[in-house]
Amino acid sequence: MSALENGSGKREFEGKRALVTGGSRGIGAGIVRALLDAGAEVLTTARSASATVPDGASFVTADVRTPAGARGIAEAVRETLGGLDVIVHNAGAARPHASIAAIPDEEWQDALDINFLAAVRLDALLAPAMREQRSGAIVHISSAAVPAVAPQFLHYTAAKAALENYSRGLAAELAPAGVRVNTVTPGRVVTPGGEAVREQWAQLDPTQVHSGSPVPLGREGQPADIADAVLFLLSDRASWLTGSNLVVDGGEFPRG
Template identity: 75%
Template sequence: MNAIGNYAGTGEFAGKRALVTGGTRGIGAAVVRQLLAAGAEVLTTARSATGTAPQGASFVAADVRTRAGADAIAAAAQETLGGVDILVHNAGGAGPHAGIAAISDEEWQDALDLNFLASVRLDSLLVPGMRERRSGAIVHISSAAVLTPVAPFLHYVAAKAALEAYSKGLALEQAPFGIRVNTVSPGRVATPGGEATREEWARLNPAQGQNDIPAVPLGREGRPDDIADAVLFLVSGRASWLTESNLIVDGGEFPRG
């Protein structure tokens, strides 16, 4: 695999208009780069303009946690792209705690707004256009940690579990209109944000630590492009008969049953 994934230079997404939230770093930036390299026109978002969007992408600063932010993103998508064919919800995250009781009401609400309700709000604004065109592909980025919830991240994991249930329901509702909705659940991925979160978890839970890399059966952390490859597959024509699925991309780290 090359540095920008298996779709680079294929032109597979030529003529497609894509919106990727949280696309200035980590997994989101990898998705943006791969879509651009495969010919798509891409708009991405972040809360502020301090991050740098991949070269070639359009950018809008907006807070996906709020209705006003969702409205701003949808308006920018219409103005910049003229509509959205591909929607990738990548923005998300939450800090760890020593235990469930340490998670405040405000942090529970923030986790729900960022990791769950942001997708609900933005989908509600953009799905109608997809229905009119009777075509569209949506990917919600969840987390493989939903498979084994742990107390320090329970607000985050619970929000992602809600996202997965919502994604399945949306997929069933929109299938008759040619809209496919799938989920990608990454495991441990080497990104600056992920590393900072794991370091804080280790500080708060020294007995557990960060879990050694050999615990991942494939023997390494994931790379942002590992996840981006999965996303691009799901929004491509190669996955035209896939909807309501959850693709777990974690090197085998989390138990499945």
């Protein structure tokens, strides 16, 4: 039996309604594609449409950094899907700087809005219905760079650290209602956005330039590697998992 099928032969997420933020490219598009392949009805969002939005997904243009954007996504969920069974908060972004002091105030706020508060606002709008239906699964996407606390990226990693802490708290609150909340922490994944950021970082700090793969398993990750982890945590196979953080990084960033 395929991992995408259940015991009845149906696809694992058939009949499930899913929201994926930041699903127009990279890891987000990989998660959308995996959910569609597993039978889910998927709505995804981004600030602008992209040719890489997987065929079969519904799409809404929205800026998750703002309360108005979150409200627009919640309305699109009601109009397009009618309700939700799973949420994946994937939207995230930041650019490196030469030092902590060089990070402008507005970029600290922007990093918090897109990498942390976007999930808080959307969960506040959407999780109550999951609580009422007494089922649902939420996955927050963090970053394996969090424990590294690199000064050039501290606005990003601080926001993601807040997301991890929030995710554990939300998991504790929603568990009695049967709603599970977990985190997936990707490592070095090959995406156009990720490669652009790493090039910027290497220009600021040449020690970030590696010869060959620094990943113990010998290769950098692909969006499908992260999508597989996300679908596992969303699925009934993870029915006794909540408040967890699944690190998917090829062993590059060990956590004690």
